Amino acid sequence: MSKYILGVDLGGTSVKMAVVSPDGEIMKKWSIGTNIINDGEAIVPDIIDSIRDHLELFQMDINDFYGIGMGSPGVVDADNKTVIGAYNLNWTKLQRIGEQMKDAFNIPFYIDNDANVAALGEQWKGAGNGASNVVMMTLGTGIGGGVINEGKIVRGQGGGGEIGHLQITTDMDVQCTCGKTDCLEILASGKGIINLARYFSDRYEGNSELKRQIDDGENVGAEDIFNEAQNNDFFAGEIVDQWAKFMALACSHIANVVNPKYIILGGGVSAAGQYLIDLINPYFKQYVFPQIFESTSLRLADIGNDAGVIGAARLVEEAFS
Ligand code: ZN
Numbered sequence: 001m002s003k004y005i006l007g008v009d010l011g012g013t014s015v016k017m018a019v020v021s022p023d024g025e026i027m028k029k030w031s032i033g034t035n036i037i038n039d040g041e042a043i044v045p046d047i048i049d050s051i052r053d054h055l056e057l058f059q060m061d062i063n064d065f066y067g068i069g070m071g072s073p074g075v076v077d078a079d080n081k082t083v084i085g086a087y088n089l090n091w092t093k094l095q096r097i098g099e100q101m102k103d104a105f106n107i108p109f110y111i112d113n114d115a116n117v118a119a120l121g122e123q124w125k126g127a128g129n130g131a132s133n134v135v136m137m138t139l140g141t142g143i144g145g146g147v148i149n150e151g152k153i154v155r156g157q158g159g160g161g162e163i164g165h166l167q168i169t170t171d172m173d174v175q176c177t178c179g180k181t182d183c184l185e186i187l188a189s190g191k192g193i194i195n196l197a198r199y200f201s202d203r204y205e206g207n208s209e210l211k212r213q214i215d216d217g218e219n220v221g222a223e224d225i226f227n228e229a230q231n232n233d234f235f236a237g238e239i240v241d242q243w244a245k246f247m248a249l250a251c252s253h254i255a256n257v258v259n260p261k262y263i264i265l266g267g268g269v270s271a272a273g274q275y276l277i278d279l280i281n282p283y284f285k286q287y288v289f290p291q292i293f294e295s296t297s298l299r300l301a302d303i304g305n306d307a308g309v310i311g312a313a314r315l316v317e318e319a320f321s
Pocket residue numbers: 164165176177178179180181183185
C-alpha cells in the first residue's frame with residue numbers, strides 16, 4: 001500500500017485536517033473547532049487526539065503516513081518547528097509544536113506560516129497549475145504573502161514573503177500593526193480598504209451613499225465598497241481605483257523581483273472575483289517592467305479552503321525533494 005500524508009490547517013476558528021495522497025488528492029477530510037481558552041494550550045493536544053480518533057475510524061495506522069505538515073498563523077520557525085505571536089490563537093508564548101507532535105506520533109513533521117502553506121497549496125494543485133514560480137497574496141483581515149520559487153517556499157532569514165508589509169506610499173501616514181506606516185495590508189486588505197475609505201471620506205465633498213455610511217460609523221465591509229463602486233457610486237469608485245493602484249504597485253514590485261508565472265489573489269476579499277483582476281491589470285501593466293508584463297499574470301485562487309491542507313501536505317513532500 002502506498003503511503004499518505006496528513007495535512008493540518010490551523011486557523012483561529014477551526015482546524016482543518018486531511019489525508020492527502022502523494023500526488024495531492026484529498027482522500028479524507030474533517031475539521032474540529034479551535035479551543036483558544038487558557039492561552040490556547042488545548043489546541044495541539046486536541047489536534048493529536050483528533051488525528052488518533054480519525055486514523056482509527058479510517059482503519060489506518062500512523063505508519064501509513066510519510067509525515068504530517070501543518071500551516072499555522074503567527075511567527076513560525078520552520079527549522080525549530082515552533083510558533084510564537086499567533087494572537088488569534090492566544091499563543092503569545094513560544095509553542096514547541098514539533099516536540100509535541102514528535103512525542104505523539106514520531107513521524108516527520110513540518111510546519112510553516114499559513115500564508116506560505118496556502119501559497120504552496122495553490123501552486124501545487126490550484127491556480128498555480130504546478131508552475132514552479134508562483135506568488136500568492138491572501139487578502140483577508142490582513143494580507144498574507146507566500147513566494148514559491150523553484151517549487152519551494154522562499155523563507156529567506158525567516159521573514160521572506162511578507163508582502164503585506166510592502167510600503168506602497170510615503171504620504172498617507174496610516175499606522176500599521178507592524179509599527180510602520182502605509183503598508184499594503186493596512187490600506188488594501190479587507191480591513192485596509194475601510195481605512196482607505198475613511199481617509200478619503202475626510203477629503204471628499206460630494207454626495208455618496210458610501211460616504212454617508214462611513215461618516216455615520218456604520219458597519220461597512222470591503223464587499224460593500226466593491227458593490228457600491230459597481231453601482232456607480234463615484235466616491236466608492238475613487239476608493240476602489242486607489243485600492244487597485246496600490247495592489248498593482250505591490251504586484252509590480254513583486255513581479256520585477258521574482259518574475260513569477262502567476263501572482264495569485266486569494267482570501268475573503270478575492271470573492272469579488274475577476275472584477276478585481278480587471279481593476280488591477282491596467283495599472284499593473286503601467287507600473288511593471290514591460291517584458292515582465294508579458295510573462296507574469298494575475299489570477300484568482302482556485303482551491304479556496306482546501307489550499308491549507310493541500311499545501312501543508314506539500315510541505316512534507318517539499319522537505320523530501
Ligand atoms: Zn506593516
